[in-house]
Amino acid sequence: xxxxxxxxxxxxxxxxxxxxxxxxxxxxxxxxxxxxxxxxxxxxxxxxxxxxxxxxxxxxxxxxxxxxxxxxxxxxxxxxxxxxxxxxxxxxxxxxxxxxxxxxxxxxxxxxxxxxxxxxxxxxxxxxxxxxxxxxxxxxxxxxxxxxxxxxxxxxxxxxxxxxxxxxxxxxxxxxxxxxxxxxxxxxxxxxxxxxxxxxxxxxxxxxxxxxxxxxxxxxxxxxxxxxxxxxxxxxxxxxxxxxxxxxxxxxxxxxxxxxxxxxxxxxxxxxxxxxxxxxxxxxxxxxxxxxxxxxxxxxxxxxxxxxxxxxxxxxxxxxxxxxxxxxxxxxxxxxxxxxxxxxxxxxxxxxxxxxxxxxxxxxxxxxxxxxxxxxxxxxxxxxxxxxxxxxxxxxxxxxxxxxxxxxxxxxxxxxxxxxxxxxxxxxxxxxxxxxxxxxxxxxxxx
Numbered sequence: 001x002x003x004x005x006x007x008x009x010x011x012x013x014x015x016x017x018x019x020x021x022x023x024x025x026x027x028x029x030x031x032x033x034x035x036x037x038x039x040x041x042x043x044x045x046x047x048x049x050x051x052x053x054x055x056x057x058x059x060x061x062x063x064x065x066x067x068x069x070x071x072x073x074x075x076x077x078x079x080x081x082x083x084x085x086x087x088x089x090x091x092x093x094x095x096x097x098x099x100x101x102x103x104x105x106x107x108x109x110x111x112x113x114x115x116x117x118x119x120x121x122x123x124x125x126x127x128x129x130x131x132x133x134x135x136x137x138x139x140x141x142x143x144x145x146x147x148x149x150x151x152x153x154x155x156x157x158x159x160x161x162x163x164x165x166x167x168x169x170x171x172x173x174x175x176x177x178x179x180x181x182x183x184x185x186x187x188x189x190x191x192x193x194x195x196x197x198x199x200x201x202x203x204x205x206x207x208x209x210x211x212x213x214x215x216x217x218x219x220x221x222x223x224x225x226x227x228x229x230x231x232x233x234x235x236x237x238x239x240x241x242x243x244x245x246x247x248x249x250x251x252x253x254x255x256x257x258x259x260x261x262x263x264x265x266x267x268x269x270x271x272x273x274x275x276x277x278x279x280x281x282x283x284x285x286x287x288x289x290x291x292x293x294x295x296x297x298x299x300x301x302x303x304x305x306x307x308x309x310x311x312x313x314x315x316x317x318x319x320x321x322x323x324x325x326x327x328x329x330x331x332x333x334x335x336x337x338x339x340x341x342x343x344x345x346x347x348x349x350x351x352x353x354x355x356x357x358x359x360x361x362x363x364x365x366x367x368x369x370x371x372x373x374x375x376x377x378x379x380x381x382x383x384x385x386x387x388x389x390x391x392x393x394x395x396x397x398x399x400x401x402x403x404x405x406x407x408x409x410x411x412x413x414x415x416x417x418x419x420x421x422x423x424x425x426x427x428x429x430x431x432x433x434x435x436x437x438x439x440x441x442x443x444x445x446x447x
Contacts, residue, residue, distance in 0.1 A: 032167040034148035036066035046152055052215075059218035061149045062142070063107035068100045071144035075137060083136030084118045084232050092137045103138060110218065114139045116230035116237065117245050131199075133231065133245035143249035146222060151253055153213050158256060159263045164277035165252035171328050171380070174276045178283070178327060179337070181272055182318070186283035188290040189332075191325035192297050193312035197278035198251065199243035201258050202305040203227050206244075209257050226250055242305075252277065262300050269296060274327075281327055290315045330384065339384045347377055348395060355399035357406040366403065367433050370396065374434040382443060389436035397428055 030043055038046070061067060075089065082088045092099060106112035115136045121129035135143065151167075158166065163174035203224070210223055226248060230239050244251040255277060266273045266282065271293050273282045282297065284290040294315055301308055316323030324333025331338040354370055374396070378389070401419045405411070429435065 029168065030152065033152050034067065034070055036064065036070050037061045037148050038152060046156060054213060054215040055153055056215050058149050058214065058216040059107070059222075062145050062219065062222070063104045065100070065104055067145045067148055068104055068141060071141045071148065072096060072100060074144050075140045080140070081118075081120075081134050083134050083139070084116050085136045087137055089137055099138065100141070103142060107142065112142065112222075114142070114225050114229045116232045117248070119231050119233035131246060133247040135229070135245075135248055139226075139229075140249055142222075143226060146219070146226075147250055147253055149219070150210075150214070150250075154253060154257050154260075157213070158260055159267060161263055161267065161273050162256060162260070162275045164275065164279070165256060171276065174274050175328055175330065175383075177274050178281065178332070181274070181283045182332065185285050186272055187317055187319050188284045188287050188315065189318050189325045190282035190284070190290050190294045190297065190315050191313065191327075192280060192282070192294070193309040194278045194301065195307045195309040196243075197306065198246050198255060199240075200306060201243050201255065203242055205305060206254060206258050209260070210254075223250070223254070227254075258304075261304075262297070265300055266293070266296065271296070276328055279328065281325060287315070287317065329381065336385050337383055339381050339388050343381070344388075344392075347392065351396055351399060355396075355403060357402050359403070363400065363404065363431060366400065367428075367431050371432070371434045374436065375439075378434075378436045378439055382440060386437070386440050389440050393435050393437050396433070397423075397425065400428060400433075 028047060030038065030046070033043070072092075076093060079089050103112065115138070117133040117135050117139075120132050120134060122132050124130040155167065160169075161177075163169045163171070163177075206227070207220060207224060210220060214220060227244060228239055229245065230237055231245070244254045259275065259278070263273065263275065271282050271284070271289075273280060282290070282293040284293055294313070298308060314325075316325065318324045318332050319335055321334045324331055326332075326340045326342075329340055329343040331340040350373060351370070354373070355366065359366070381388070398415055401415075401423050404423060405419065425435075429438075
């Protein structure tokens with residue numbers, strides 16, 4: 001997908017345009033809020049504002065039986081692995097009413113204490129791993145109930161430039177905003193990377209952010225308890241001194257809360273910024289403005305106990321080859337939107353895992369397993385350069401040809417001319433294999 005550039009005639013070079021993005025409140029659609037918590041009276045208070053700007057007496061909304069039941073249904077639907085106590089969602093379900101009553105009583109009396117979080121490492125490509133915390137089922141329920149109560153309060157304050165983990169907003173919205181700004185001539189981009197953001201958020205300052213809108217001490221204590229949950233990994237156990245545990249239900253909301261002042265700071269200074277959780281870019285019309293924006297970001301980050309990854313933070317004119325930027329899986333460079341190399345590598349690795357030559361399943365079964373992955377990946381990256389889809393289709397078919405050779409007890413990678421003649425592209429189409437290039441052409445015709 002290409003973008004064009006256009007300099008505003010009324011704007012002096014190097015001076016940021018006054019931002020309107022996020023200046024006016026986005027649509028006040030509260031249909032997503034949990035009905036067991038947010039009745040009409042509370043929604044009216046949310047919309048109109050509460051006395052003093054702070055919310056009191058919220059803990060009773062958390063331990064209310066209806067709220068905990070709704071939270072349990074959410075946790076149950078998400079399933080997930082067991083925490084340190086070994087209790088699965090299925091085991092909890094067998095005695096759910098009793099457990100929920102116990103949770104309600106403990107929260108009401110102030111005796112509830114979160115259990116340690118089980119730490120696991122999940123692959124994230126390139127031989128690296130991402131730490132993931134798995135709370136016990138009971139803690140997931142309480143966190144979900146707490147999120148039901150707090151999210152609308154904080155959401156009312158968040159700006160539209162923030163798209164990550166928010167109701168009604170997502171990756172595609174953020175990408176559309178980036179694309180629109182590029183078309184308007186904001187092609188000098190600050191690509192900033194926060195070093196280990198989720199692990200380094202200062203607890204004290206985060207709690208201060210929460211206190212700006214919440215005055216219920218019991219709720220604030222609950223937030224702090226979740227921030228300071230012990231972490232268990234095999235035989236090791238420790239207490240974190242900063243950060244929000246990745247994998248915790250409440251973490252994305254708290255992470256957005258901490259960066260909200262940066263959103264406000266940049267907007268007040270007229271910068272156009274698009275943020276998805278801790279991944280953000282600042283788009284400017286001149287190199288001078290972009291450098292000034294980077295200094296603003298660096299100053300705020302340092303003042304708020306965070307740090308930038310110097311190696312991954314840069315300023316560039318994304319119209320030029322080699323000066324593009326990565327954002328949410330895409331690479332914006334030289335007037336086009338590509339799939340970033342890391343995303344391509346991850347995709348190929350997933351296909352390799354599903355197309356091992358040693359598996360003895362039929363081609364029909366393998367194709368049926370592949371198609372949801374192929375469709376999902378295409379639906380997200382369908383706005384990338386079409387050359388990508390032809391190459392990946394070819395890669396998938398090559399893996400399948402190697403499997404077919406293995407079925408015949410013949411060695412080979414499925415790349416010779418004989419294999420192409422014996423199993424042409426039309427053969428796999430007849431087997432129902434989803435083809436991204438064909439899907440792109442079909443989508444292009446309908447535009």
